[in-house]
Amino acid sequence: xxxxxxxxxxxxxxxxxxxxxxxxxxxxxxxxxxxxxxxxxxxxxxxxxxxxxxxxxxxxxxxxxxxxxxxxxxxxxxxxxxxxxxxxxxxxxxxxxxxxxxxxxxxxxxxxxxxxxxxxxxxxxxxxxxxxxxxxxxxxxxxxxxxxxxxxxxxxxxxxxxxxxxxxxxxxxxxxxxxxxxxxxxxxxxxxxxxxxxxxxxxxxxxxxxxxxxxxxxxxxxxxxxxxxxxxxxxxxxxxxxxxxxxxxxxxxxxxxxxxxxxxxxxxxxxxxxxxxxxxxxxxxxxxxxxxxxxxxxxxxxxxxxxxxxxxxxxxxxxxxxxx
Amino acid sequence: xxxxxxxxxxxxxxxxxxxxxxxxxxxxxxxxxxxxxxxxxxxxxxxxxxxxxxxxxxxxxxxxxxxxxxxxxxxxxxxxxxxxxxxxxxxxxxxxxxxxxxxxxxxxxxxxxxxxxxxxxxxxxxxxxxxxxxxxxxxxxxxxxxxxxxxxxxxxxxxxxxxxxxxxxxxxxxxxxxxxxxxxxxxxxxxxxxxxxxxxxxxxxxxxxxxxxxxxxxxxxxxxxxxxxxxxxxxxxxxxxxxxxxxxxxxxxxxxxxxxxxxxxxxxxxxxxxxxxxxxxxxxxxxxxxxxxxxxxx
Numbered sequence: 247x248x249x250x251x252x253x254x255x256x257x258x259x260x261x262x263x264x265x266x267x268x269x270x271x272x273x274x275x276x277x278x279x280x281x282x283x284x285x286x287x288x289x290x291x292x293x294x295x296x297x298x299x300x301x302x303x304x305x306x307x308x309x310x311x312x313x314x315x316x317x318x319x320x321x322x323x324x325x326x327x328x329x330x331x332x333x334x335x336x337x338x339x340x341x342x343x344x345x346x347x348x349x350x351x352x353x354x355x356x357x358x359x360x361x362x363x364x365x366x367x368x369x370x371x372x373x374x375x376x377x378x379x380x381x382x383x384x385x386x387x388x389x390x391x392x393x394x395x396x397x398x399x400x401x402x403x404x405x406x407x408x409x410x411x412x413x414x415x416x417x418x419x420x421x422x423x424x425x426x427x428x429x430x431x432x433x434x435x436x437x438x439x440x441x442x443x444x445x446x447x448x449x450x451x452x453x454x455x456x457x458x459x460x461x462x463x464x465x466x467x468x469x470x471x472x473x474x475x476x477x478x479x480x481x482x483x484x485x486x487x488x489x490x491x492x493x494x495x496x497x498x499x500x501x502x503x504x505x506x507x508x509x510x511x512x513x514x515x516x517x518x519x520x521x522x523x524x525x526x527x528x529x530x531x532x533x534x535x536x537x538x539x540x541x542x543x544x545x546x547x548x549x550x551x552x553x554x555x556x557x558x559x560x561x562x563x564x565x566x567x568x569x570x
Numbered sequence: 571x572x573x574x575x576x577x578x579x580x581x582x583x584x585x586x587x588x589x590x591x592x593x594x595x596x597x598x599x600x601x602x603x604x605x606x607x608x609x610x611x612x613x614x615x616x617x618x619x620x621x622x623x624x625x626x627x628x629x630x631x632x633x634x635x636x637x638x639x640x641x642x643x644x645x646x647x648x649x650x651x652x653x654x655x656x657x658x659x660x661x662x663x664x665x666x667x668x669x670x671x672x673x674x675x676x677x678x679x680x681x682x683x684x685x686x687x688x689x690x691x692x693x694x695x696x697x698x699x700x701x702x703x704x705x706x707x708x709x710x711x712x713x714x715x716x717x718x719x720x721x722x723x724x725x726x727x728x729x730x731x732x733x734x735x736x737x738x739x740x741x742x743x744x745x746x747x748x749x750x751x752x753x754x755x756x757x758x759x760x761x762x763x764x765x766x767x768x769x770x771x772x773x774x775x776x777x778x779x780x781x782x783x784x785x786x787x788x789x790x791x792x793x794x795x796x797x798x799x800x801x802x803x804x805x806x807x808x809x810x811x812x813x814x815x816x817x818x819x820x821x822x823x824x825x826x827x828x829x830x831x832x833x834x835x836x837x838x839x840x841x842x843x844x845x846x847x848x849x850x851x852x853x854x855x856x857x858x859x860x861x862x863x864x865x866x867x868x
Contacts, residue, residue: 392841
């Protein structure tokens with residue numbers, strides 16, 4: 247199958263997956279007994295007539311299937327609904343924050359992939375050496391570290407004690423900047439601690455994958471053959487081994503996007519970084535469920551696109567996959 | 571005479587074909603013993619479980635005991651006191667009970683669902699398989715924390731059991747996928763065919779012939795998922811979706827964050843406890859995986 251057909255087929259599969267995702271998200275939100283008006287208005291609750299008015303307003307008095315189809319219908323027309331809390335359109339909330347989230351994610355993801363690949367290759371090539379052991383133990387510790395705790399430790403050392411980097415918000419508030427460049431530097435300083443937390447966590451996670459993929463590839467016959475033919479060791483490693491190990495690595499990275507996003511939400515929350523993850527946590531506290539559903543759909547679409555990209559990248563490097 | 575000789579023949583045959591269960595267990599234990607990491611993991615896990623079990627006896631103070639608030643670590647209070655004057659070491663010991671309980675309980679739920687779904691998908695095949703696996707894929711690819719938040723957000727009551735239910739209820743897809751593929755590969759074995767030809771029901775084949783063979787994979791995945799369950803519980807309670815009155819490590823860490831700038835010890839020690847516990851289970855999981863020689867494929 248030519249690559250173009252594979253891409254088309256792979257893209258079409260997104261449609262049923264997307265509908266399944268909407269079902270999963272809708273079910274999760276409606277798992278709890280009762281309706282959201284029961285928990286609005288704090289411990290004393292709302293008077294029944296106001297509850298009924300809210301239910302009518304948001305269509306909560308309809309049967310659950312009708313609610314689902316109404317929601318899907320609006321979703322397909324690009325209408326994510328309005329927040330319970332401030333009546334802001336949900337898509338607008340997302341649009342305002344998505345840039346900050348992407349900035350954080352992409353910076354951290356690129357840096358951690360680079361570090362993880364370099365360290366992973368070194369560890370696999372020097373299998374069972376001190377370097378390998380040190381990297382592996384380090385990665386296991388990083389892998390076991392609670393993300394929010396790591397963020398607090400970084401804040402405690404670099405912000406509270408050393409006063410090197412600010413610990414919250416993407417910009418300094420109320421400080422006049424001499425030039426746009428100063429403002430940019432200030433932004434970078436704010437970006438530093440959240441990005442470093444994510445890099446530590448993600449590198450630990452990705453390193454384990456790269457190392458095991460490399461170890462696997464290095465046992466293949468063509469590596470032995472290349473060595474036997476007298477090919478230089480670094481060429482064996484980069485041309486013969488790493489190129490083939492990149493295949494599973496690309497899939498792993500694509501598949502782990504969802505996992506990585508979970509950590510990012512917590513990091514955003516702790517550093518008061520007003521991105522999608524922090525918004526998600528905050529709206530969960532407020533039980534603002536149109537916002538929650540809209541946000542989840544937006545995040546799910548992001549994950550779908552990331553998976554699509556990684557699958558296409560895989561098919562581009564490895565023609566075998568297209569014949570599945 | 572006849573009977574006896576037949577039994578002997580059977581014994582011999584069994585020995586030739588595969589080592590007995592005890593021998594296999596011995597081989598695994600020997601491999602585990604060789605791996606220092608696995609031993610370290612087992613040590614940490616046993617230590618933490620002992621602390622959790624014996625917390626009411628060995629804790630230096632009662633959990634309700636209150637002294638002077640926010641004392642730095644000293645000989646009287648090794649880990650200091652929190653903002654209400656309670657002894658941090660005591661609270662952490664009692665928190666271990668919650669963490670270990672959550673880890674084990676939610677993974678048990680996960681195993682029950684994962685086994686049932688994986689076996690059902692493999693057994694029925696066709697459209698049921700397709701639907702179950704698509705659902706598993708979706709749950710597997712979506713961010714776990716996002717789904718946990720969605721599921722937790724709508725419950726009126728907040729507490730440890732909701733969290734266990736939610737973590738276990740969302741954790742099964744990977745296990746289900748592995749169980750399904752293992753089931754499919756074991757279904758082709760000759761002994762399954764033999765059992766079938768002798769009229770064994772499919773239930774019996776599943777439980778008596780296939781389940782024992784995939785048990786080791788299930789144990790490894792379950793062990794590797796316990797630290798995640800523990801970490802997600804701590805994360806959820808840290809974010810304020812647990813029971814604020816409990817001494818879960820997540821609650822202690824939440825308090826630690828409030829007093830981060832004045833009392834570093836409130837947030838440091840529960841975090842270290844969490845890190846060590848999850849490291850212990852990860853080491854044990856990795857060690858078991860290597861000792862049982864399992865390649866986790868999907």
